[in-house]
Amino acid sequence: MSTTAESGTAGAATTQARMSRREVLQALSGLMLGIFVSILAATVVSNALPVIIADLNGSQSIYTWVVTAELLAMTASVPLWGKLADLVSQKLLVQLSLALFVAGSLLAGFSQDTGTLIVARVIQGLGAGGLTALVQIVMAAMIPPRELGRYAGVFGAVFAVATVAGPLIGGVIVDTSWLGWRWCFFMGAPFALVAIVLLQKTLKLTQVRRGGVHIDWLGALLITAGVSTLLIWVTLAGNEFDWASGTTALMVGGAVVLLALAVLVESRSPEPVIPLDIFRNRTVTLTTLASALVGIAMFGGTVFLSQYFQISLGYSPTEAGLLSLPMIAGLLVSSTVAGALITKTGTWKRFLVAGGVLMTVGFGLLATIDAQTSIWVLGAYMVVLGVGVGLLMQNLVLAAQNDVPARELGSATSVLSFFRSLGGTVGVSVLGAVLASRVAGDLSVLGGGAAEGGTTVPDVSSLPPEIAGLVQDAYGNATAELFLIATPLAALALLVVLFIKEKPLKTTSGAERLAEEQAQLPLAH
Incomplete structure (x- = not known):
């Protein structure tokens, strides 16, 4: 009886799993809006953080914690979200992730001290963890690996727009006296609520449930x-x-x-929660290691760029947002073009190798910056880095998803997301400590108010010119040191990528493959 029911479910999944391009795009609309909200929340704060931390009288370590708290919560929760996807409606889980995100955003907006802000960022991180794991799991269930590249342009466009819009909106908000930095958090809530409603209407995912699954x-x-x-x-x-x-x-x-x-x-x-035997798959092991290294280098190396633009180069939060455009443009173009070419040719490893090379070169170039570096030179360096990251991040997930059985898609995807987020959290924490230590060391010889720049994020405009120059140099040199540390990590990621074996991309969706696998189970007995 159970076998018949199971076979019937599998058959239903097989007939319904293949969706038209229009149906896929409709289903992706709510998912993409959810990702947009998540990225917007992270990036809208980046340019506003120096102002927020100064307003709440926070230190450099608190600055790092506000970033780390969200990454930590996201990292720790990703595997659990991935496992929940085997038990509960994936649509419901995505909506729950967005609801948590709304709650965290509202709490952050009403924060009166750094402690409350950090707690709010943890709640936001739990929501972001769900989106990080589930969006890619749902996409893999709907779309065959060979076709995923076609939709990379959509994902890349959403990612780029949110990443560009976030710092710009955040800069405008903190530069506009009648709004204030709290609106950096409030503004994401309406988008998240719209995404929840949109998902309810557009995401109709046929799921083949596995019996006897527990957490x-x-x-x-x-x-x-x-x-x-x-x-x-x-x-x-x-x-x-x-x-x-x-x-x-x-x-x-x-x-x-x-x-x-x-x-x-x-x-x-x-x-x-994390199947250990999944690491017997060479592709999963290597892509996981590469993702962790990319996370360390990318998050750790770039999260302090906004601080560098504002403190070291003296730009406003809005201007700092504009200065991030070259990196985002490089990421958008490379991910879109690579996705289209992968769908057309079916080959993908060359893009991973090129991404590893360019990311390493980009970090190496950025390791030469200081407080006097031209913005045009900076822009060129950031384009190189953006192109490299755009070629690497999504294609590592594609390589892993293509090489595992459909029943392990959720586990493989969440494992990769987990270790990339883990790498990012470690990167931000360690490199943040390095920056704080380097700045404190450079300014300790000065004494007085300037020395406080090592522990408290300074407002350069309020310092005497001679002291401001020293603070700017200290932050410029410290930021360059972070990129210098990130460079060999990027090179190690390139080395790992070289050992990944290229395999032909499958032409059936995750839901179809899972139905086929389950249909064969009775025959195995």
Whole structure:
């Protein structure tokens, strides 16, 4: 009886899974708006953060924490969202992610201190974690790998518009006295609510549910606790306590024990949150490692660019948003063109290799900047970096999704997203600590108000000219050092990519493949 029902479900999925281009675009509209909101929230804050932190009397470590808190929550929750996708309606989960995002945005907008702001960013991060995992899982279920490149232009356009619009809108908001920085958070809520309604109307995904699936809550708890402990240590070490200290030993030791227990629990669970046997697949292992390295280099290297534009070069938040356009333009063009060519030719590895080369070169060039660097030179360097990142990020996911059984699509996608976010969180935390330490060291010899620039994000316009120049140089040199650290990480990502074996792209969607796999299960017995 159950076998018949299962076969019927599989057949239904097979007949309904293949969607027309128009149906796919309609279904993607709500998903893309959700991604737009998520990216907008992250980028709208980037140019406003110096103003927000100064207004709330926060320090450089708080500046890093406001970014890290969202990344940490997103990272820790991605595997759980991926597993929930096996149990609950994926449409419902995406809508829940957006609802969490709205709640976090409103709380952030009403924050009166940095503590509340960080909590709000955690809630936003939980919502972003759901969107990060689920949007790619849903896309893989609807669209065959060979056709995914065709829609990369849509995704790339949404990503680019949100990334460009965010800093510009954030800059305008903080530069407009009658609005204030709180609207940087409030403005995302209406978009998220519209996305929820749009998803309800347009996303009609046929799902083939797997019987007997459950969540390994103990494994999820251990993974979250272990990763969080490690990342909190990375963020606080060097500021709140020494890198070599008893606190470090306690936190690192605790994280190692928690993660070791997580591995033990996951290895014995019939439905682990992160299936360990998925790493037996060479493509998944290599793309996961490359994604982590890209995350470290990309997030860690670029999140402080806005601070560099405003403090080191003296531009306003709005101008800082405009200065990010070259990198976004490079990303948009490269991801769109590469996606179209991949769909046309069916080959993809050359784009990963080219992306690794250009990302490494881009970081190497940006490692030469200082407080006197021309904006035209900066723009050229950022174009190189943007093109490299555009060729790498989505195509790593495509390579992994193409090489796993349909039943592991959710796991493979969420694992890649998890490690990319983990890399980004580590990158922001470690490089943020490096920047704070370098700035503090450069300014410590000055004493007085300038020395405070090492611990408190300074308002350069309020400093005496001679002190302002020293602060600008300190931030310029420290930012260049971050890119110098990111360069070998990007080179290592390139090395990993070289070992990925290119395989032909499949021409059936994830839903169709899953139906076929399940239809064959009774024959196996």
